[in-house]
Each structure stands twice: as structure tokens, then as C-alpha cells.
Amino acid sequence: MDDEFLKNVYRVAKYYYDDIIFEKYSRIYKLTTENICGYLNQINMKDKSILVPAASGDHLLNSILKGANSVDLFDINYYALFMAELKIAAVKSLSKEEFIRYFTNGRNALSNDIYAKIRLYLNGDALLFWDKVYTLFPNNNDLKKTNLFMKDNYYEDSLINVNDYLKDNNYNYLKEKINIADNKKFINTNVIDLPNKLDKNYDIILLSNIQDYMKFTYHLDYLRSLEKYREFIKNDLMKYCNECIVGEYFYNNAAAPSLLSDASDETLYFDSINKLLSLTYDSTDDQVKVYKK
Numbered sequence: 001m002d003d004e005f006l007k008n009v010y011r012v013a014k015y016y017y018d019d020i021i022f023e024k025y026s027r028i029y030k031l032t033t034e035n036i037c038g039y040l041n042q043i044n045m046k047d048k049s050i051l052v053p054a055a056s057g058d059h060l061l062n063s064i065l066k067g068a069n070s071v072d073l074f075d076i077n078y079y080a081l082f083m084a085e086l087k088i089a090a091v092k093s094l095s096k097e098e099f100i101r102y103f104t105n106g107r108n109a110l111s112n113d114i115y116a117k118i119r120l121y122l123n124g125d126a127l128l129f130w131d132k133v134y135t136l137f138p139n140n141n142d143l144k145k146t147n148l149f150m151k152d153n154y155y156e157d158s159l160i161n162v163n164d165y166l167k168d169n170n171y172n173y174l175k176e177k178i179n180i181a182d183n184k185k186f187i188n189t190n191v192i193d194l195p196n197k198l199d200k201n202y203d204i205i206l207l208s209n210i211q212d213y214m215k216f217t218y219h220l221d222y223l224r225s226l227e228k229y230r231e232f233i234k235n236d237l238m239k240y241c242n243e244c245i246v247g248e249y250f251y252n253n254a255a256a257p258s259l260l261s262d263a264s265d266e267t268l269y270f271d272s273i274n275k276l277l278s279l280t281y282d283s284t285d286d287q288v289k290v291y292k293k
Helices: 009-015 036-040 058-065 078-093 096-103 112-121 124-136 140-145 156-162 170-183 210-218 222-235
Strands: 049-053 070-075 186-188 202-206 241-250 265-270 286-292
Touching: 009 124, 036 058, 036 156, 036 265, 049 058, 058 070, 058 078, 058 170, 070 078, 070 170, 078 096, 078 112, 078 124, 078 170, 078 186, 096 112, 096 156, 096 170, 112 124, 210 222, 210 241, 222 241
Parallel strands: 049 070, 049 202, 070 186, 202 241
Antiparallel strands: 241 286, 265 286
16 A cells, blocks of 8 residues: 555544544544443354454454454554554553553553554554654654544543453453454455455454444435445345344444344343443443344
8 A cells, every 4th residue: 555544644633523424544443432342242253253343453352352263354444454453563562551551541541662562563554654653743642632543531440341351361361362363354445335345254243333324324314324224234244244243333222223123133232331431320231233144
């Protein structure tokens, strides 16, 4: 790839304010906004081939922890690949304590000293990208204030609560398995074009909460776009899935998954991420809608 992705770093970091409509070069999720372990603990991923959004990289890491034998990535945002690469390199190079300090919101978040350890395990475009970021913003406090990252306020307990790879001795186990990520494939595409880009089937496909943004793709209201998206999952994407598609993540909203319900779909319930983040208002369960082959 040419250096187009480098030329856009400053634009995104300084001037990109739109959190809703994602494009080829957009803001990055530093951390998941889902309770990923809440639903992955209910799905057998052992020895399975998995396709996940690049996003924050946490879907990838948790899938490897749960026993996947291969994990590929897709995302409309090319910068999401670089976050996944950063997380992979961080697991290889850092202790669990350093990892947590680097990716949470404390004083050492995005620390230059910690990055110096991570970059030894980066290569190719990912190394060029992150070196460019630290050249533009050599002070980690200035980097934290940019618009390059989504403004999700995660602290140590929050990060551990939603990511099993940071619990107990799981991080060391992930270190042993992380080389699985070296063989990943990245597909730079939106979800609707994804079937046209796939050249193989996956046992399990994770789609996060992409349904929340489909109204911008279909130019329809939420319910009509959700209905159309569900037809896409069942009729188009399912052709490339052997077992199940974890199709829709719903935050703190017990009613949403039952809208336009389908008897062939299954809903999994688990602790709300808002509860795990200890937010001050009451929260119902989070849910994912699963489509089985």
C-alpha cells in the first residue's frame, strides 16, 4: 500500500469529529465497548475458524484465548487494522501490568516508553503508522487528547471486566497462543460488500453492533434497516458460515433484539457493559442475536 494511510493521520487526529459514519480512515477504538466475554463464554470457539471486526483488536484477542485456530479480520476502517496489530505486538512484548497501563486512561496511557517496547514487535505498515502517530504527537498526554481515538473512558477494572484475556493467568496463556494472529488476513470492506470479498467459509462470524449503523448504509429508518440487515445476514453472509453468525450486539436494551423477531434466531443474555463499567444509572442485560446455520 502507498502512504495514503499516513497522509490522513493528522486529518483524523486533529479534525475528525464524526463518531457515527465510518470510512476508510476513521477514528480508532482503543478498547472494546462490548462485554465480549459475556457472549463468547456461551459460544464454543475451540479449534474454530473465526472472522471478526478489526475494531479495537479485542475480538481477535478474546477469540484466540477461547481456542480459535485461526482468526481473520474485516473492517471498513483501515486504521482499525493498525490497532489490532498494536494489541498483538503489545501482548508479545509487555507484561499484563504494562498492557493495562498502556491501554487504559491512567498517567501512563499510550506512554512513549511502553510504546518503545511494543514497536520492536511491529512491522510493515503498522510500524510506519504508529511511528508517524508518535512523531506527530511525541507527548503521550497530547496524543490522548487527539481525535484519533474514540473517547471511551476505560480504567483498569473496566478493561479486565470485559476482556477475559486479562483475567487471572489468561494473559500468559494468550502470550503462548498469540502467534496464531501472525497468519490473519485483513479485508478492508464494509459489511455489505463482505460476501463479495470472501474466498472461504468460517465456522463463526462476529459482527459486533454493526446493525446500529446500517441506517446510514440503507438510508432507511432504524427498524427498516434492521429488517433489511437481518435478511442480508441470513441470505448472503450465511453462505460463508459453517456454524453461526453473532449478528447483533444490543447495549442495555432488552426490547431491541425481539423487534422483528424470527423463530430461527437465538438471543444470548449477559451482564450489561454499563454495569461492568460501574456507571451510575441502572442497566438491563446486554444481548446478542445469534443466527445458526
